[in-house]
Amino acid sequence: MEEMEExxxxxxxxxxxxxxxxxxxxxxPAQVCVxxxxxxxxxxxxxxxxxxxxxxxxxFSSTSKFFLNAMTAEEYRTVYWPxxxxxxxxxxxxxxxEHISISYEQIYSHVYKCVCQxxxxxxxxxxxxxxxxxxxxxxxxxxxxxxxxxxENFNLALTQYTAALHCIVPVFIYMNKFYIETKLNRDxxxxxxxxxxxxxxxxxxSTLLPLLKKAHSMPFQVKPSTMASVVKGLYAxxxxxxxxxxxxxxxxxxxxxxxxxxxxxxxxxxxxxxxQMELSENGFCRGDQSRKRASEES
Numbered sequence: 001m002e003e004m005e006e007x008x009x010x011x012x013x014x015x016x017x018x019x020x021x022x023x024x025x026x027x028x029p030a031q032v033c034v035x036x037x038x039x040x041x042x043x044x045x046x047x048x049x050x051x052x053x054x055x056x057x058x059x060f061s062s063t064s065k066f067f068l069n070a071m072t073a074e075e076y077r078t079v080y081w082p083x084x085x086x087x088x089x090x091x092x093x094x095x096x097x098e099h100i101s102i103s104y105e106q107i108y109s110h111v112y113k114c115v116c117q118x119x120x121x122x123x124x125x126x127x128x129x130x131x132x133x134x135x136x137x138x139x140x141x142x143x144x145x146x147x148x149x150x151x152e153n154f155n156l157a158l159t160q161y162t163a164a165l166h167c168i169v170p171v172f173i174y175m176n177k178f179y180i181e182t183k184l185n186r187d188x189x190x191x192x193x194x195x196x197x198x199x200x201x202x203x204x205x206s207t208l209l210p211l212l213k214k215a216h217s218m219p220f221q222v223k224p225s226t227m228a229s230v231v232k233g234l235y236a237x238x239x240x241x242x243x244x245x246x247x248x249x250x251x252x253x254x255x256x257x258x259x260x261x262x263x264x265x266x267x268x269x270x271x272x273x274x275x276q277m278e279l280s281e282n283g284f285c286r287g288d289q290s291r292k293r294a295s296e297e298s
Contacts, residue, residue, distance in 0.1 A: 071117035080110050081126055088127070091164045092134050107171045120179035127172065131192060135161075135199040142204055151211055154204060155226050158233045161196055165189060197237040205234065209245045216248060219282065228252050 071080070087107050114123045138157050145153045169176070169189050176188040212231065215222040231252040234241055242249045242256060250257045260268065 071113065071119065073119070073122070076114060076117075076119050076122060080114055081123075083107075084110055084123075085126070085130055088130055088168065089134075091167050092131070092161070094164075095160060104167070104171055108174070111172055112174050115174050115178055120175055120183075123175055124179060127175075128191070128195070131195055132199060135195055139200045139203050142200070147207070147211060150204070150207065151215060151222050151230055152226060154208060155230050155233070157200065158196070159229065165192055168192070193237065201234060201237050205238075205241060205244070208234070209241075209248065213245055213248050216251065217278070219279075 084107060087102055090102055111123065114120070138161075142150065142153055142157065169192070172188055180186050180188050180191070208230070212227065215227065231249060235249060235253050242253075246256070
């Protein structure tokens with residue numbers, strides 16, 4: 001917050017400098033010295049004293065204006081937070097392919113002013129509360145989802161949420177820099193992803209993993225892109241979920257399994273043979289292996 005205060009003072013000093021220059025052009029002490037018969041030392045002294053007095057007066061005036069425009073907690077609650085809350089709601093509920101007209105400049109400006117006016121903690125708590133409330137509703141909707149649609153619906157919820165964060169995190173960057181990183185020693189995006197992990201993913205992972213394993217054993221029951229998105233998303237949220245379904249995660253996340261060992265070659269061959277049999281039983285024919293490839297006939 002000391003950096004913000006320094007920024008504010010610098011802006012005030014810049015304003016004072018510009019105003020001071022205009023003051024000299026209107027009533028220049030140098031012109032008075034030319035017209036008078038005083039010595040040059042007296043003129044320089046009078047000029048310095050006059051400039052210092054003008055600068056002090058302007059600084060006092062600008063500082064007074066700064067404090068007169070201070071935002072009260074009541075003003076934050078009734079004016080600024082409602083606007084930010086509506087914008088956050090729009091970002092959280094819009095689909096990835098939908099575009100809602102929102103003034104990001106206005107949101108950033110409101111966040112900047114709230115932080116400068118010492119309401120960072122209040123703003124952070126309100127943001128966490130708003131997003132937590134939204135995620136609890138998302139979790140309830142997933143709870144009511146039929147098992148055959150849970151994977152698709154979870155993928156949609158995760159995709160929509162991460163897309164919203166691409167917009168929310170940048171406009172709250174000032175709060176992140178001067179409050180979350182400085183005082184909490186954390187990062188806003190990490191905090192928001194943890195909210196999704198705690199309030200959505202953790203409540204459904206015990207149901208999702210068996211469905212994912214079943215879908216993976218039956219090719220194309222779920223689109224491969226959806227499978228990959230959900231498994232990678234779960235791994236990004238909580239890598240410690242890998243032991244719950246190591247074979248499933250290893251299909252989509254590289255270098256999760258231990259390195260291959262020469263002593264396990266026979267085991268790997270047996271696994272490959274089992275996979276070939278499962279694919280054959282599910283209608284994936286290897287074709288006529290007796291025919292040569294066209295390149296081998298010449």
